[in-house]
Amino acid sequence: MSSSTRSSQASTTLVHQPWFLFMVMAALLAFTGFAQSWLFALTIVQLCMISSIMALGVNVQWGYAGLFNAGTMGFAALGGLAAVLIAADPVPEAWSVGGAGIGLSALVIGGTIAAVILVRAKLGGLAGFLSTAVILIVGYLLFTAVFGPATSAIESVDASQTGYLGGMGLPILLSWLVGGLLAAGAAWLIGKVAIGLRSDYLAIATLGIAEIILAVIKNEDWLSRGVKNVTSLPRPVPYEIDLQTSPAFVEFAQNWNVDPVALASITVKLAFIALFAVVLIVLVYLSEKALYSPWGRMMRAIRDQPDAASAMGKDVKSRHLQVFILGSAICGIAGAMLVTLDGQFTPGSYLPLRFTFLIWVMVIVGGSGNNMGSVLGGFLIWFVWVQSESAGFALMDALSGLFADDSPMRGRLIEAAPHLRPVLMGLILILALRFAPKGLIPER
Amino acid sequence: MSLLQATGMRGGYGAADILQGCTINCDRGEIAVIVGPNGAGKSTAIKAIFGMIDLREGDVTFEGKSITSLAPQARVEAGMGMVPQNNNVFPGMTVEENLQMGAFLREDGGAGVIDKVYDLFPAVKDKRYQLAGELSGGQRQQVAVGRAMMTEPTLLILDEPTAGVSPIVMDELFDRIIEIAKTGIAVLMVEQNARQALEIADTGYVLVEGQNRFTDTGAALLADSEVRATFLGGDQS
Amino acid sequence: MHDFANAFILLSNYVLIPSITYGSQLAIGALGITLVFSILRFANFAHGDTMAFGTMVAIFCTWGVQALGLSLGPLPVALITLPVAIAVTIALVLGIDKIIYQFYRNKKVEPIILVMASVGVMFMMNGIVRILIGTGDVSFADGARFIIRAREFREMTGLDEGLALRTTQVITVVVAGVVMAALFWFLQKTRTGKSMRAFSDNEDLALLSGIKPERVVQITWIIAATLATIAGVLYGLDKGFRPFTYFQLLLPMFAAAILGGIGQPIGAVVGGFVIAFSEVALTYAYRRVFEYLGPDGFEVEGLAQLIETEYKFAISFIILVIVLLVRPTGIFKGRVL
């Protein structure tokens, strides 16, 4: 009668076998390769893998512990920022004009915080309040006095090309780790405040923190170049052009009778895929390990029976904080990987629909609580997301055929095509919640 | 044929049955009292009678008609009133508004009945514009009973109306309940203060693990040495 | 004395009037959120997009009326198309409730599932609005632009600073006042309104009193849709319509509802004004105010702005965080979820 009994009966059938579902997914991708182009299929696979990693991160939070993080976008953007800070070329001139000022500003902030903590510990009551206020005001004035000139000096250094401090010029792969750490740090801060309140509050708070992270990244030009974007970040894999001009590669291609240009593109994509696969496999392995460890069992016990768990002396809040940090770190890693793949950091492209809620659809459709489910959801939903774009245009194109050539409706329809995607995703989310709340690969 | 007949009730909140075939009857002008140890299923039994949980087996009839499949609101319309054990007032609303909400189903808005309730509980009238959440425990219980009286039910169900009130207020409340029963209303009540409750009970039910252990008149149960020893905290007549 | 008056006019023009206007818009939006919160017990992520939808309908109707060559004189046409927009939005929201939310209600799922379903609804409304009206800015405030123009004010008073009062600002405040008065009257004095409060206070007891939950829920949606449309149209008249902005209003509105105390309509109103005032006052550049107030020839370096405008979202967020830390029930002792 209830949906749970229905799905438990169905779980014995083919469509609920993970291997079968992954086969179907592979077939879809292969079909794309044959029918459209292999390069296109590989491009999809790259982003499928990154999406899967983000979905894993959300699954760790939601599936394991029942935490609703509506700020995935912010953590992914922090990961992306890490890629810039690690791998972009440093701008020595900017450092020389403003580095000291930025350092000093950091000292002022640190000093103010330290002074406040000290005063709060020593003085209570009105005296404590007043001196805290004075310290804060003085700190703020000092900060603006140092920070403003420093940033404007930095931002005026060859503004059209740099205008920011640049990165450290280190290998970009390192940023995958740092991105995770950066996101973990932010998650620790926000988690300290919002964990322990009912999940709606966490959702609202994380929604807010994501907006703020993005606002900082978009406006602190000295740090991230803001909406001027950071382009041509180094790659961890060879460039197509280098391959095409390498005699050995060209000879290899000719031996196999393929076009070197095409082969170069495919090689690069495969190289990325190999790197991503390593990360994905390691993360899936670790997530599975964690899920079936005593830690993971306790996590799920807390999720299902929070009252009983806390009655048994489990520290629910600190467990939740752990899981929140871990999940956010995974999203940060994925964010760094995405920027690495794109070779550029474009803060304007971070939209909540794409970077937060789409990931949620992946987790729900894939099966919350199941890591393989999240991976599948990441692949499937990203595939649908990409394909629905061209399908949307085709549909609108066909519809616009109904109107006269000079009708303004034609333009409107084509313009509207991209917005069919959120409608479709919303529909998928609602249908999944209603008819398959356990997802394609239910939790074991 | 009693006004209320709940026969062979079986059911609970999940897989396990809390009620194991328990039977409760109550008639007009009569006070029926359910007693028993904590967790015996007393609250569950009256929730089942009121349709707040679904029964797997058994039947509830009211005024001779089966009401087993009716929703709680429909039972209110049919003439049943209920005071739950916990959270039995609207804390953010004034006392008067609480009573008005009790009369929600009445076409006339219950203006006349409010006066009757105020007559029954004069203390409530004094606090009519105060928030119910700011009342003392005893006052709150009176408001809760008053709210349930607003539909002028033929059957009034009370879950531990004297929980957390002083002995004086308890006697006072019992007096009111006797008064209510005298007007011809059937009163079905769960009580922790078993001895005092059985003293005013026409019928007493001793419930243990979801089953009727003893059923008799209140006086007979009070006189039964086994009941006294096991459920009334020793022989101290 | 002159300087003082100038400073005051400056502040009124750029802080006081804008924050009262914006506060009214936020308050009406937050009222809808807090009502859904208290009756249906979930944070409705689709509320911003419901506002966008209602506003869009009002804009279409406005265009229709304008195409007929009609106008309302000094008032914007949107005022008479508002009822139509409200009706359409109510129909949509009730339909959504029937198709989507009712199912979960009957199954008594965890509230977070409802939040997620509302995210799905948000996605769909988001796409539909953009398909129908596009993503760009739409300005649909017609009629007289100003009630008081800055130049006229300067000529009238002889001050250096002019006070400009836009028609849309006055309309916002008047409409908001009427709407709030009507809503509070409804909740406090009518039987249906009281039954909603009762349901919000103690759902089980409301059921035992014969209050019909589905009816309460329907009325809640009707009110929420009405408030959302009004808030959206007022905001759009005042600042122009752009779908993404409406999504971004979600955070300040949530913050207002939580700051005031969830389930407390009066709290939502106060919260809305506090958030709006903080946003405007903290991002305003006070340089000229200080120059008027300081001694003659006094000059301020920089803008004297506490927080850059780009970070105005941070303000509602920080207020939200402080409330959660210090007093999770909010100013008016609302519910803690």
Ligand SMILES: Nc1ncnc2c1ncn2[C@@H]1O[C@H](COP(=O)(O)OP(=O)(O)OP(=O)(O)O)[C@@H](O)[C@H]1O
């Ligand atoms: N809402 C509920 N969900 C699940 N189980 C419940 C619920 N309410 C009660 N129970 C269980 O049902 C059993 C009977 O509870 P009930 O409240 O009927 O006892 P009671 O006789 O009223 O006890 P008390 O005298 O303490 O009020 C208990 O084991 C209790 O744990």
Ligand SMILES: [Mg+2]
């Ligand atoms: Mg009980």
